[in-house]
Each structure stands twice: as C-alpha cells, then as structure tokens.
Amino acid sequence: MSQLLSNLPSFIFTTVLLVMVPGQGVAMVLRQSIMGGPSAAFLSSLGNCLGILVWSTSSAIGLSAIFTRSETAYLILKWSGVVFLTFISLQTFLSLRKEFGKFDLESTTKFSAWGSFRLGLVTNLTNAKAAVYAVAFIPAFIPKETSLGFGIIALGTVWALISITWNIALIWTVKKSATYIQKPSVRRALTAVSAVGILGIAITLALS
Numbered sequence: 359m360s361q362l363l364s365n366l367p368s369f370i371f372t373t374v375l376l377v378m379v380p381g382q383g384v385a386m387v388l389r390q391s392i393m394g395g396p397s398a399a400f401l402s403s404l405g406n407c408l409g410i411l412v413w414s415t416s417s418a419i420g421l422s423a424i425f426t427r428s429e430t431a432y433l434i435l436k437w438s439g440v441v442f443l444t445f446i447s448l449q450t451f452l453s454l455r456k457e458f459g460k461f462d463l464e465s466t467t468k469f470s471a472w473g474s475f476r477l478g479l480v481t482n483l484t485n486a487k488a489a490v491y492a493v494a495f496i497p498a499f500i501p502k503e504t505s506l507g508f509g510i511i512a513l514g515t516v517w518a519l520i521s522i523t524w525n526i527a528l529i530w531t532v533k534k535s536a537t538y539i540q541k542p543s544v545r546r547a548l549t550a551v552s553a554v555g556i557l558g559i560a561i562t563l564a565l566s
Contacts, residue, residue: 361501362509366516369499373517376491377524382443383488385556386481387525389450390474391532392548399532401471402478403525407518409482413492414514418507436486436564443484443560446477450553454546491517 377383383406390399424431482488492514500509 362499362504362512365499365501366513369496369513370516370520373520374524376487377517377521381487382481382485382556382559383478383521383525384528385559386446386478387528388532389446389549389553389556390477391529393450393453394474396529396533397471398474399529400526401474402481403522403529405475405478405480406482406525407478407522409479409485410488410492410518410521411514412483413488414496414511414517417492417496417514418510438484440560440564442480443556446481447553447557447560450549450556454549454553 386406387399387403390402492510496510496513496517497506499513500506
C-alpha cells in the first residue's frame, strides 16, 4: 500500500496531462457547454466519469488480457468510437439549421438529464484512448506487493476525480463567457467548430 501511495504523485501528474490533452471527452464537454449549458455539460461529465470507472473495473477483472491478446477486440472498440463520434459530429452540424434565438446557457430544457449523462457515458465507453489507459497504462503503476485489482480500481477512481475536476473548470470557463457566447454569430461559430473538432478526432482515431 505504501508503495502504491509513493507512485501516486507520478500517476496524478501523468493523468492530469492526459485529461488536459484535447480528445473526444473534452470535445464532448465543450459541445454540451455551448449547446446545452452547464447543467447538460456537468451531467455528461458525470457520465464520462462512470465510463472511466467501468473501464477501470473491467481492467481489474481481466479485460486487459483480452485486449492484449485480441487485436480484433481492440479494433471493434476503435471503430465503434469512430462511428459514434462521426454521428455526434453530423448531429451537431445539423443543429446549425435550427433557430439559435432560444439558446440559453442556464437552460435546463434543451437537453434531457438522462440524454446528457448517457452521451458522456457512451463517449467514454467508445474511447479507445480511455481503454488503453485503463488496461495497459494504469497497471504499470501498481507495485507487485499490491493487489492488481485493488490498485487499478483505486487509481481509476483518482483518474475519474481528476477528469471531472478538469471538466468542471472547462464548464466554468464557458459559463463565465456567457455574455460573449450569447451572440448568435458566436454561438453558431462555436457550434460549427465543435462539430469540426469532433469529426477531426474521429478521423484521427480512424487513422491511428
């Protein structure tokens, strides 16, 4: 246990860098903040955190062995992520055809609670980077004298806490820019950028 705690600072530092790198999770939170407001973005962040815990628990019970031995399993996950992100990107593009006059960062009616939570969860569960981090990277921080399953779940929980802290910071930043974002031209531009960004991540994932 003491050895695991001594590895914690380096794990936290590495994980902070991971969650700060723009990826499909970050893109999704920004999209939700711009289109649905802080409540929708926070619920999506909670869904994302649950996804992290699912990956960590799955890794702890042996999913890492499956991905290590089966390239097919990894490819299925990877292409599921590509298809899902492409769908969300197209959905975001299509939203540009709608009237933006009713947009409100404080609105709780634009996006349903369950829909927002589910979007964050599915985004994470189809995130190949999250899968690799859980099944291949986290175990490297677990010392031999510590239970591998316990260690993975413990560090996975730390990862989830770091992720939601960063997401809350992003949501707060968008909320503080509410006056500027309320301008119709800015909203449309940010929505379009969000759609392009998500599509770009999908293409990058497909080519990786």
